[in-house]
Amino acid sequence: MLARLRKPTVSFVVGGALLFVVVQLLLSLGVLNNFWRGIIYWGAALTMVSLGLNLIYGFNGQFSLGQYGFYAIGAYAAADVTWRWTHDDASGIIVVVFGVLLALLLYAVLSRILRGFYRVTVMSKFTFYVIVTVLAFWLTVQFLVPVLSPVVTGLLGALPAAISQQVVFFIALAGGAALAGITSFLFGIPVLELGSDYFGIATLGFTIIVKVLLDNTDTILPFAEMKGARGMIGIPQWTTWPWIFASLMLVILVMRNLLHSSTGRAMASVREDERAAELVGIDVAQAKILAFVVGSIFAGLAGGIRAHDLAFLHPGSFAYIQSFNPLIIVVLGGLGSMTGTLITGFLWILLLEGFLRLYLPQGFETWRFVVYPMVLLLMMLLRPEGLMGRHEVAFLRQKLPAMLKKPLKESGDRGADAPAADMATGVGEVTA
């Protein structure tokens, strides 16, 4: 059994375990103070958002500026669930669990129905999905919340407080990620039909809309506890290193496994040439939506993690200018390289928010927006493919299949193929 494991897998697991233990020790022993703990957690959250963007942009070729919007949705949704729970209100939990499940169920039904019809325009498709989503959450809020509230409170109350807290936190994180995913799915249906540049502009618009809505959570939206532009306070500080580590590993593993599968190849083919992908039988719209939703789920998860570390959320931290952060990280690290994103994601926060903030005089923050574009500019001039290009460390790299060794099954092939085989070399020489 052990022999089947690849060497990179072993080194990844061992290295990951070591990293986990070392950081946990440093934190427990107080070598890393609260400032540096915050930097590490922040770096991890931003890296998760950036990995999501790399999946969308680097591997699927769709230029998204909307990832901070999904980050914000994940953060606020998860924060709201735990805030409500700590204020003896289980409605958040019920909405994110049952609302999402109901929505997914209705999506499955709807997609089955829609599959029977050709020439359903994207706008009608979009409208149907929005109606179904609204229906699912309305039903949940209207009918399930009153019925299930005492049940959920009772069940979780029966657990020891420490455990029920972890359970609620898990639900909050998963719920935030799921809501980010659902939003990206709905938004992606019409918008992913646009070409890449137009898609970028539309997603930028999305980030701005989210920011404006967050500014008005207590007026336009019915969430008084989010306190609009004044910022949401009272979020329990539940994020710990094990949670950070587990989320980041989850993101890395899901993304890696997805990319190393046939689905990943389909996504890459869409990046390479959409028309050609469609004409080898790839459902291009589906491949794009899938990458977009998975990438946005990563962003939503990161948001939940970040919210429960900061314990304070302000719409200003999700402004569109911030949404360039993941983009810069992905481009600097290398489009299409997970390794590059992991390195630059952490370095970016470590340098800009860590070292520079500590060792540069006050007021440096205002200069960051001069530094960002300068760094980008220099990178484009000096190393346009990014730090890592498309290179990956061994564990994240897809093993190239060994050459075919055994003789062909149909032995007649080689004989009959003589012209084809000869041509391989002949053509090469002529055109090279």
Place this chain on the structure above:
Amino acid sequence: MTQGRPDNLAAEVEAQPVVLEVDAVTHFFGNLRAVHDFDLTLRHGELAGLIGPNGAGKTTVFNLITGVYPPSEGSIRFRGVELVGMPSYEIIQMGIARTFQNIRLFSNLTVLDNVRVAYHPHAGYNLVDSILHTPRYRAKEAEMTERAQEFLAIFGLESRQNEEAGSLPYGLQRRLEIARALAARPKLLILDEPAAGMNPQEIDELLELIRFIRDRFDLTVLLVEHQMRLVMNVCEWMTVMDFGEVLTRWLPSQVRTNLQVVEAYLGRQAV
């Protein structure tokens, strides 16, 4: 004249089942009538050509068949199934494959992955298998890889499986594109100017390749081409079109007797 084909074809050809039936198709781009009342019927195993000067609407016909855009009027049936309105990828999954006038490979993917992408609709495992790398994923992935490798071997590309497709020389890229199109075992192959940019020697090799794949894969082939040499040598009959309309349908022997017509329509260099 039989609808959509010459009427002097051999009886055993006419006995084959119909594969593709393009019936009175008309297509407008805005006010421009790109294709008008176009008929074409292909029977199993045929190697038919579509010729005409630039702008005659040949590529438009291909795009209509493969669902790149739906025709303004008319119907297209593939083995009895109406294609009009179907999205491209479903038409391809039904068993039509095509290549492009300008080669469109996935240049940054390896040669092997270019072929494996074509197996995606039949991968045999789902998203959950992909994310968890279940035993089913492993089994199907290994099977897919082996199939793709054997397939590349048929085209003499197996030794270059791990190279980036974009780094192959032109002739091999064309060959890989044909291999990719055939990977999912289509019933009908549509080649859009496969000889574009090729020198005479490469064209000879292409000729052999086309005949070879037709026999090897039990295909029906439809070919658009400017190079009369290729068309004359490989096609059993051809449809001549201009200004979006069918002018006539010829057997190669008839082309020889109509050389002047060919010159007039296709230009002197065509012959």
